[in-house]
Amino acid sequence: MLSLNKFINKLVKGKNDTKGRGPQAPVIVPRSEHTISRKQISQNALNVLYTLKDAGYEAYLVGGCVRDLLLGHEPKDFDVATNALPEQVHSLFRRSRLIGRRFKLVHVRFGRDVIEVATFRAPPEASNHVDEQGRIMQDNVYGTLEQDAWRRDFTINALYYNIRDFSIVDYTGGIDDLNAGLIRLIGDVETRYREDPVRMLRAIRFVGKLGLKLDKQTEEGIFKWAALLADIPPARLFDETLKLYLTGNAAVTHELLCHYGLFDEMYPQTAALLHEEKDGYPRTLLMKALENTDRRIDDDRPVTPAFLFAALLWEPVRQRAQLLMENGMPEIPATQRASSEVIMDQVQRVAVPKRFSLVTKDIWNMQPRLMKRQGKRAFRALLHPKFRAAYDFLVLRHEAGEPLSEIVDWWTRFQEVSANEQEKMVAGLSGNGKTTSKPRRRRRRRKPATKKAERDD
DSSP, rough: OOOHHHHHHOOOOOOOOOOOOOOOEEEEEEEGGGGOOOGGGGGGHHHHHHHHHTTOOOEEEETTHHHHHHHTTOOOOEEEEEESOOHHHHHSSSSSEOOSSSEEEEEEEEETTTEEEOOOOOOOOOOGGOOSSSSBBOOBBBBEEEHHHSSBGGGOOEEETTTTTEEEEEESHHHHHHHHEEESSSHHHHHHHHTTTTHHHHHHHHHHHHHOOOOOHHHHHHHHHHHGGGGGGGGHOOOOOHHHHHHOOOOHHHHHHHHHHHHHHHOOOHHHHHOOOSSSSSHHHHHHHHHHHHOOOOOOOOOOOOHHHHHHHHHHHHHHHHHHHHOOOOOHHHHHHHHHHHHHTTTTTOOOOOOHHHHHHHHHHHHHHTOOOOHHHHHHTTSSSHHHHHHHHHHHHTTTSSSSSHHHHHHHHHHHSSSHHHHHHHHHGGGSSSSSSOOOOOOOOOOOHHHHHHHOO
């Protein structure tokens, strides 16, 4: 089995050097020549397609679902493209709603399932539709199927499944690129990355998820324009982080992000320390966390973004807390202050919501507390709502190379034994059956004034 580094080298070498393609007549792949069956398509998506068709509109499955079906993967969701305007789509479905400003879409609901319907779009018409950096700011210019295909990001995402005859329509060469195992931007690389720099992250995600390779020009553009991510709103980069790291391919995807310089733009505090690491500890801890995340997703077990961010940002917290302690601050306050400062700096790039950042800080702030087990401290820690996450993070630190075997073994056993055994474990910490904490001194009660004293007054 290839190591991660060998896998990355395999992905980034041997790119084909073909030029971008211009407009051309579409390739129509009839039902007899492709593998997509309606049995593989969500019934809810079929309902939307047939409703649009019966109303006289064009209706296609488009994007990642078509790509994944052709590659033999199960699509995560199904998107529909049509020539019907958003308001017309909305009028056809009772349980639907219009969303979006930059992209006006219709979400059609079937219980918890949502089918996204988009109207064919054309390239931006006016100069005020893009900003000075080239980013698209307004994209509600409606067009034809061909225009819609050419304005999409990658050729393998510009494939359309036609519900009228079950054929696949390909304007951009996506079928050829799928067969060649290539991810290629449609159109001029610089223009497309400037229109939306997040396309660089999407390219990396597809490489990690699908095992395809980047076209040479698509790849070179990432090295050149990675810094454009600095212009992306932090909230959007948070959403992209979840897609990159919580879809079952986090370990490989992270190595790709680092290789292409994109991780530096999103997590500069951690990236700077990874570049200067000497003992390999920060990278080891992070990779173990990501590999564990991938295993949990493969096993259909829950994962929390809070633990992911705890691993991504632990090294900046650890080093900042160490510096504060060297300047005389006690360990627990130093960790608390470092946690707040690191999160405050990070949200300038990736806006971690408080519902996650607060849990992340709890995980960090529990680490020094888990070292202090005497008296009632161990019992208080065990009752903390985030104890289990903090304990799992302690185990992760041990697995990454920190000398924590004794403390990890103690906490592991402490959770398994009875209350009486827990009392004995705490009492045995001092080695003589007594706790090392000092007994509290009882305050002496003041005697009430005597009647004689009252008379003297």
